[in-house]
Amino acid sequence: MALKITLRPHERVIISGAVITNGNRTADLCIDNKVPVLREKDILKEHEADSPARRIYLVIQLMYIDPDNLVIHHNTYWTLIRDFIKAAPSTLGLIDEISEHILSGRYYKALKRAKKLTDYEEEALSRV
Numbered sequence: 001m002a003l004k005i006t007l008r009p010h011e012r013v014i015i016s017g018a019v020i021t022n023g024n025r026t027a028d029l030c031i032d033n034k035v036p037v038l039r040e041k042d043i044l045k046e047h048e049a050d051s052p053a054r055r056i057y058l059v060i061q062l063m064y065i066d067p068d069n070l071v072i073h074h075n076t077y078w079t080l081i082r083d084f085i086k087a088a089p090s091t092l093g094l095i096d097e098i099s100e101h102i103l104s105g106r107y108y109k110a111l112k113r114a115k116k117l118t119d120y121e122e123e124a125l126s127r128v
Contacts, residue, residue, distance in 0.1 A: 003031040005039070012040040017065050036064050042111065052087065053121035056080050057114040060098070064107035077102065084117075091120060 007013060007022040007029065014020070016035035031037060038061070049058040059080060063073045081095050094117055101110035 003037065005029045005031070005037070012043070014038040014043060014065055036067075036108070038065060038111075042115075051118075051121055051125075052080065052084050053114070053118040056084060056098075057111065057118055060102065060107060060111050060114050063102065064111060074102070088121075088124070091117060094120070 005013065005028070007027045009022060009024050009026060011022045012019060013022075013029075015029075015031065015037050042061075044054060044058050044061055046058065049055045056077065059073050059076045063070060063077070066073065081099065085092055085095060094113065098110045098113045098117065101107070101113060
């Protein structure tokens with residue numbers, strides 16, 4: 001079954017590692033095979049990874065769109081979460097869910113759960 005994406009004018013999307021920028025009008029794309037797809041709203045740029053949870057999100061994003069360097073990204077991930085759990089042990093359940101998706105190769109689902117981790121971090125920091 002094809003994935004249909006409607007892009008707003010000038011919206012970006014990453015499809016199988018290629019960054020695609022839409023033109024001046026709305027466009028529909030149909031993707032007929034299974035490839036990594038990230039819409040602009042889900043893309044975190046490297047300079048935006050300015051907190052521990054955002055760095056975790058970024059490395060999962062890299063696992064998803066850069067499978068050639070998967071071993072490096074996995075090693076980075078395990079280091080980051082070990083430190084994150086030490087600082088915020090209450091996140092262990094959520095990190096377990098994320099890690100389960102990663103170990104099963106479901107990087108997009110892991111990315112969606114990692115968004116919850118960044119939300120948790122932002123909420124916790126707003127209380128300080």
